[in-house]
Amino acid sequence: MEIKAVIIQTLAAIPSGKVAAYGQIAKMAGYPGYARYVGTVLKQLPSGSNIPWDRVVNAKGEISFAESSKEYLKQHQLLMSEGVVVNNGRVSMKIFGI
DNA sequence: CCTGTGACCGGTA
DNA sequence: ATACCGGCCACAG
Helix, strand or coil, X not given: CHHHHHHHHHHHCCCCCCEEEHHHHHHHHCCCXXXXXXXXXXXXXXXXXXXXXXXXXXCCCECCCCCCCHHHHHHHHHHHHCCCCEECCEECCCECCC
8 A cells, every 4th residue: 555655656746748667667666676566556547536647658668558559549649748759659758857 | 375467677689 | 779588566366
């Protein structure tokens, strides 16, 4: 119950217009190695929460959904609307570095 | 209790 | 640059 909260806080701290990697978030939260768990938490987030799940990408800077998936398109759109440039599924260096 | 799974990561070839 | 591999940790069945 502790870890989840910290991760969510860290997610909420990502400024608009920037993105962060799963592992990076885990590390910032003080739990290095919890990258996968970050994904688990995001997946279980209730819809309607204020958590910017769309600003989370994998270590390669890519969206972690299949291109054909609906979620991919949605995330892509959200990122664009926040000023993040996405090229071929890859975000252009706007990584959140506190 | 044990096993498989996941919106992952880093090192090595 | 890409491909493969082992490690990672909580959670559901």
